[in-house]
Amino acid sequence: MAAAIRYGERHAGLTGTNPSVSTLVVRFDEGGPRIVGRGVTALGGRPHAETVALAEAGELARGATAYVTLEPCAHHGRTPPCAEALVAAGITRVVSAAADPDPRVDGKGHAILRTGGIEVVPGVMAAEAARSLSGYLTRHRLNRPEVTLKMALSADGMIGARGRGQVAITGAVANAQTHLVRARSDAILVGVGTVLEDDPALTCRLPGLTERSPMRIVVDPRLDTPVSARLAEEARAIPTHLVASSHADEERRRALREAGFDFFAAEPDEKGRVALPELLDDLGARGVSTILVEGGAALARSFLEDDLVDRLTLVVAPCTVGEDGVRGPIGLAEASERFYLTREVRFGDDRWYEFERKEG
Ligand code: AOF
Numbered sequence: 001m002a003a004a005i006r007y008g009e010r011h012a013g014l015t016g017t018n019p020s021v022s023t024l025v026v027r028f029d030e031g032g033p034r035i036v037g038r039g040v041t042a043l044g045g046r047p048h049a050e051t052v053a054l055a056e057a058g059e060l061a062r063g064a065t066a067y068v069t070l071e072p073c074a075h076h077g078r079t080p081p082c083a084e085a086l087v088a089a090g091i092t093r094v095v096s097a098a099a100d101p102d103p104r105v106d107g108k109g110h111a112i113l114r115t116g117g118i119e120v121v122p123g124v125m126a127a128e129a130a131r132s133l134s135g136y137l138t139r140h141r142l143n144r145p146e147v148t149l150k151m152a153l154s155a156d157g158m159i160g161a162r163g164r165g166q167v168a169i170t171g172a173v174a175n176a177q178t179h180l181v182r183a184r185s186d187a188i189l190v191g192v193g194t195v196l197e198d199d200p201a202l203t204c205r206l207p208g209l210t211e212r213s214p215m216r217i218v219v220d221p222r223l224d225t226p227v228s229a230r231l232a233e234e235a236r237a238i239p240t241h242l243v244a245s246s247h248a249d250e251e252r253r254r255a256l257r258e259a260g261f262d263f264f265a266a267e268p269d270e271k272g273r274v275a276l277p278e279l280l281d282d283l284g285a286r287g288v289s290t291i292l293v294e295g296g297a298a299l300a301r302s303f304l305e306d307d308l309v310d311r312l313t314l315v316v317a318p319c320t321v322g323e324d325g326v327r328g329p330i331g332l333a334e335a336s337e338r339f340y341l342t343r344e345v346r347f348g349d350d351r352w353y354e355f356e357r358k359e360g
């Protein structure tokens with residue numbers, strides 16, 4: 001199952017509204033276990049993992065065990081339900097990890113398997129699988145995407161400096177890791193202040209993974225994004241949305257649309273800021289399961305204040321920015337109080353900390 005969960009990571013961020021799940025078909029003949037079919041949910045979400053793995057296994061599926069990271073589906077899509085396909089292929093045992101909250105499945109997949117005479121072993125490494133499918137599961141549970149806030153902090157607690165453009169805080173190894181996180185997210189979100197200060201590209205620029213740049217979203221109620229922003233360069237290839245108020249200038253909207261930008265409607269909250277819960281609701285309804293919030297300080301602070309941060313990544317660099325720096329909205333000490341530390345690792349000279357929301 002651990003291998004299946006790792007394999008399922010392969011299409012994270014690339015399966016549309018579907019989770020990236022995986023199936024391994026394993027035979028236990030003399031000579032030890034042998035994988036005879038592997039499948040991961042295909043790009044865009046179909047075909048499902050089971051279909052792919054069963055096709056590879058062919059006749060070898062008869063009498064074999066299938067390891068599935070998510071309960072097999074029970075509904076008719078473009079193909080019959082995966083649970084029925086497993087029965088028809090002659091699989092005799094299904095070991096499954098996470099339960100599927102989709103109301104079309106939700107226990108019905110396992111029921112089809114049992115009725116078809118398959119031995120079902122559910123819940124194996126369920127927590128690990130749920131972590132790898134957490135975006136999908138969060139969207140079903142909360143009707144909004146899972147939010148990861150990621151920030152690079154200098155040793156003196158700064159995330160940048162006003163008026164100095166992009167300030168290099170973290171090193172090359174940590175930056176490559178950030179691009180990997182971008183690649184597996186459905187969308188990257190920043191505030192317009194970051195666009196004006198840093199003029200970021202917000203793409204995945206790792207060799208071989210450049211096709212995996214996710215949708216980019218800028219919270220920009222007044223449409224202050226310049227038509228000449230670097231974001232415009234690839235806005236026709238990578239969907240790029242500005243979250244704008246209905247009162248924003250129509251002329252600017254037209255110019256930005258011509259430059260390749262799209263728009264989401266912003267609703268104001270009682271403080272006049274863009275209402276983040278409503279924005280997340282909209283994104284969830286569009287099938288966005290994971291968003292990576294990359295800054296700046298004001299937007300990050302709003303997400304933290306609204307208690308909308310599910311995962312927090314802090315990357316702490318040894319450099320100092322100085323007194324003209326922009327202070328990060330949260331440091332390691334406060335993060336450790338509000339969140340669980342789940343991973344701590346060193347990348348080059350930087351320390352990378354991952355936290356998860358404390359439940360309850
Ligand atoms: C599986 N295997 O590989 C995946 C599953 O839009 P559809 O018809 O593709 O269905 C989407 C639902 O299918 C999704 O909500 C989830 O319940 C399930 N995903 N199921 O058996 C897979 N990706």
Ligand code: ZN
Nearest residue numbers: 048073081082
């Ligand atoms: Zn299926």
